[in-house]
Amino acid sequence: xxxxxxxxxxxxxxxxxxxxxxxxxxxxxxxxxxxxxxxxxxxxxxxxxxxxxxxxxxxxxxxxxxxxxxxxxxxxxxxxxxxxxxxxxxxxxxxxxxxxxxxxxxxxxxxxxxxxxxxx
Amino acid sequence: xxxxxxxxxxxxxxxxxxxxxxxxxxxxxxxxxxxxxxxxxxxxxxxxxxxxxxxxxxxxxxxxxxxxxxxxxxxxxxxxxxxxxxxxxxxxxxxxxxxxxxxxxxxxx
Numbered sequence: 544x545x546x547x548x549x550x551x552x553x554x555x556x557x558x559x560x561x562x563x564x565x566x567x568x569x570x571x572x573x574x575x576x577x578x579x580x581x582x583x584x585x586x587x588x589x590x591x592x593x594x595x596x597x598x599x600x601x602x603x604x605x606x607x608x609x610x611x612x613x614x615x616x617x618x619x620x621x622x623x624x625x626x627x628x629x630x631x632x633x634x635x636x637x638x639x640x641x642x643x644x645x646x647x648x649x650x651x652x653x654x655x656x657x658x659x660x661x662x663x
Numbered sequence: 664x665x666x667x668x669x670x671x672x673x674x675x676x677x678x679x680x681x682x683x684x685x686x687x688x689x690x691x692x693x694x695x696x697x698x699x700x701x702x703x704x705x706x707x708x709x710x711x712x713x714x715x716x717x718x719x720x721x722x723x724x725x726x727x728x729x730x731x732x733x734x735x736x737x738x739x740x741x742x743x744x745x746x747x748x749x750x751x752x753x754x755x756x757x758x759x760x761x762x763x764x765x766x767x768x769x770x771x772x
Contacts, residue, residue, distance in 0.1 A: 578761070580709075587750075587763060587765055587766040588701070588709065588766070589763060590760065590761040590763055604664060605664050606664075638708060643699075647759075648697075649711070649756070649761065650701075650754075651711045655708055
């Protein structure tokens with residue numbers, strides 16, 4: 544079955560960096576794009592970034608552009624997001640999700656999320 | 664990249680129908696036939712209910728239906744059941760990137 548498992552969350556001070564991982568299984572990883580979506584405590588879903596199946600295209604929300612970098616390792620079926628210059632407002636549960644239909648579709652299968660808390 | 668606009672809450676009695684609207688712009692909802700809807704219960708990951716405006720993934724009951732007119736998409740839940748009580752989010756493709764709606768809490772009275 545399709546599985547996505549996020550890891551790497553934790554408590555970090557403002558201005559510092561963190562790297563999240565999304566390990567996948569149960570589907571041909573190199574054929575699918577992957578999204579990152581976040582949800583601040585008690586708030587709605589907030590789309591963060593997407594990477595195409597082959598890593599050739601990446602798109603970011605304006606709120607994270609220039610600070611976050613999405614990447615993938617198709618040999619390890621894993622996607623990463625490097626988060627730099629973290630701000631209080633980046634505090635959220637971060638979900639990775641598979642693109643339905645392959646390269647650029649909306650999220651279909653989701654992980655359970657990893658909590659990132661930015662606080663001094 | 665402004666969030667799509669949804670009503671904060673809607674409610675209905677068991678067996679009734681409710682409709683949730685999702686208003687965007689010509690750069691997102693109005694420009695593409697790629698609107699999806701998600702159901703989220705507290706503490707859980709979202710679940711895809713509708714994609715490509717009106718298509719249902721395998722396993723989603725046909726009580727859930729989607730449509731779009733211009734820059735507004737809609738999700739209708741027919742024959743409300745207690746287990747439909749949850750938060751619902753729309754999501755639209757916006758030319759490479761995506762944008763979510765503000766979310767709607769559905770209450771079954």
